[in-house]
Amino acid sequence: MRILILPLLIPFLTAILLALCNGWRRTEKVVSLLSCLGLTGFVFWLLFYVDNHGIQSTVIGGWTAPYGIALVADRLTAIMLCLSMGVGTLVLFYTFFTVTETQQKYFFYPFFQIILLGVNWSFITGDLFNLFVGYEVMLIGSYGMMMVGASRAQVRQTMKYIAINAIGSTFFVAGIGLLYATVGTLNMADLSQRTALITGDRAALVTAVSMMLMVVFAMKSAAFPVFFWLPDSYPIVPAGVIGFFAGLLTKVGVYSLLRVFLVVFRQDGHQFATHTLLVLSGFTMVLGVMGAMCQWEIRKILSWHIISQVGYMVMGVGLASSSNPVVSRLAIAGTIFYIVHHIVVKSSLFLIGGIAEQVVGTQELKKMGGLLDLSPVSAGMFLIAAFSLAGMPPFSGFLSKFVLIRAAVEGHNWVILAAALVTSFLTLYSMSKIWAYSFWGHKVRETPAHGYRWLMAPTAVLVLFTVGMGLFGQPFLRLAGDAADEILNPTAYINSVMQPVGETVSATGHARLIDAKPQALMVTQVLVSATGEAPR
Numbered sequence: 001m002r003i004l005i006l007p008l009l010i011p012f013l014t015a016i017l018l019a020l021c022n023g024w025r026r027t028e029k030v031v032s033l034l035s036c037l038g039l040t041g042f043v044f045w046l047l048f049y050v051d052n053h054g055i056q057s058t059v060i061g062g063w064t065a066p067y068g069i070a071l072v073a074d075r076l077t078a079i080m081l082c083l084s085m086g087v088g089t090l091v092l093f094y095t096f097f098t099v100t101e102t103q104q105k106y107f108f109y110p111f112f113q114i115i116l117l118g119v120n121w122s123f124i125t126g127d128l129f130n131l132f133v134g135y136e137v138m139l140i141g142s143y144g145m146m147m148v149g150a151s152r153a154q155v156r157q158t159m160k161y162i163a164i165n166a167i168g169s170t171f172f173v174a175g176i177g178l179l180y181a182t183v184g185t186l187n188m189a190d191l192s193q194r195t196a197l198i199t200g201d202r203a204a205l206v207t208a209v210s211m212m213l214m215v216v217f218a219m220k221s222a223a224f225p226v227f228f229w230l231p232d233s234y235p236i237v238p239a240g241v242i243g244f245f246a247g248l249l250t251k252v253g254v255y256s257l258l259r260v261f262l263v264v265f266r267q268d269g270h271q272f273a274t275h276t277l278l279v280l281s282g283f284t285m286v287l288g289v290m291g292a293m294c295q296w297e298i299r300k301i302l303s304w305h306i307i308s309q310v311g312y313m314v315m316g317v318g319l320a321s322s323s324n325p326v327v328s329r330l331a332i333a334g335t336i337f338y339i340v341h342h343i344v345v346k347s348s349l350f351l352i353g354g355i356a357e358q359v360v361g362t363q364e365l366k367k368m369g370g371l372l373d374l375s376p377v378s379a380g381m382f383l384i385a386a387f388s389l390a391g392m393p394p395f396s397g398f399l400s401k402f403v404l405i406r407a408a409v410e411g412h413n414w415v416i417l418a419a420a421l422v423t424s425f426l427t428l429y430s431m432s433k434i435w436a437y438s439f440w441g442h443k444v445r446e447t448p449a450h451g452y453r454w455l456m457a458p459t460a461v462l463v464l465f466t467v468g469m470g471l472f473g474q475p476f477l478r479l480a481g482d483a484a485d486e487i488l489n490p491t492a493y494i495n496s497v498m499q500p501v502g503e504t505v506s507a508t509g510h511a512r513l514i515d516a517k518p519q520a521l522m523v524t525q526v527l528v529s530a531t532g533e534a535p536r
Helices: 002-020 023-052 075-095 101-105 110-125 128-147 153-184 190-198 199-222 230-236 241-264 271-293 297-320 325-360 378-390 396-410 415-439 453-471 474-488 490-500 516-530
Strands: 056-060 069-073 504-505 509-511
Touching: 002 023, 002 056, 002 069, 023 056, 023 075, 023 101, 023 110, 023 190, 023 199, 056 490, 069 075, 069 110, 069 153, 069 190, 069 490, 075 101, 075 110, 075 241, 075 325, 075 453, 075 474, 101 110, 110 128, 110 241, 128 153, 153 190, 153 199, 153 230, 190 241, 190 490, 199 241, 199 271, 199 297, 199 453, 230 241, 230 297, 241 271, 241 297, 241 325, 241 474, 271 297, 271 415, 297 396, 297 415, 297 490, 325 378, 325 453, 325 474, 378 396, 396 415, 396 453, 396 474
Parallel strands: none
Antiparallel strands: 056 069, 504 509
């Protein structure tokens, strides 16, 4: 399925075209929007196609797997691509009314497309080296996005952001280098087969490498103890774009943890890494929400909440290592559902924060007030999104937390269960502080500032989505459960990438058939060795 290149090719070509159109402000906006709308339609079609026809893959570069560049779309990948493009398109429309001419002059929209390219690349790649490339492309776009306007605060925080991510990139390169030296491949499907057969000292070395990669992905996710860069970095991003940063960028790290630690690393002793994640998730939840309680600015409160909510997702990855298959399936399905919920709700909250700033001119709680009277629609949207974030029924946050909490109960993980419940109550408290100071209280203006009404349309779409996920959750839970099954039993993923039966492109550019039997037999032997039973 060679059209899997489109989520990479379209943002890449759009970024080049937008750079050439720099200075033509309306043209840039039209081209950006048309590109995002078209790609959004494609990835939603891809999700329905994968859901009905199974995992799709292609290998480019003139080589067969595992040597070529593999692009793979299973249900999890398709879900993440839909989130990337759906939220990205809504945020793009939002920025049409918030980005200044100066920011647009310094290649705002080309950088936006570069971020989309990096995020999509990270989701659809089938090997660890190209996951690293996707990270770097995404980071290049985010560096540029954080610097548009170039205030002193932006320069200071961007330099810190660059330094932290440079350290992470170094660990990433070192980790995949050691993994290649130990196992002999970086293709995820091939790694899944080979690591399942590794024992003894080599298995211990692969586990050590997995811990190194855990640091990288935890840093990108803003999980404990490497979350300190996020609370000061995100608030300096231009209005509107912070919704995309907050929603998507940290979830690339969570996606990597989910994909790599549950599909790639299957060697003896790999449970140690996932158990470590379970411990870290508890600290991430509690410390994140405590940091939010201490803040007095909307963006900083919401930024700290990103950290605490990431803890729930990491908790799901940790619980997935349980020997009980019911717990594992619940944990993975709950994590996927929670990722969807959090991207939608957190993005909407930051967009509502931008509307509040447009109306009253500030995001400092003690200088705000009266938003309930000045903008009752934004007040209603905030109330829904805040309740959803705290896990109140009937919104998506309740369902996602319910599934994860049920997994913790089934697995008898009482400490992490207590941390999750306490974090939910403290989240509700900190969100009520925003409501009390921003929406109630004395009006800072008698009439609201003009020009903010167009910002409500994309925000309302996200808020309505979280309501729909809560009221009509069964299709979303079914899709998350099917995606969890693909992760727990990677046979279909391995077969699709390694192409036991099918057509590929040789180095000379001519199509040829691959002999299925030796590879299929190897897959069967690996699964019997790893699980004790033949694949279904």
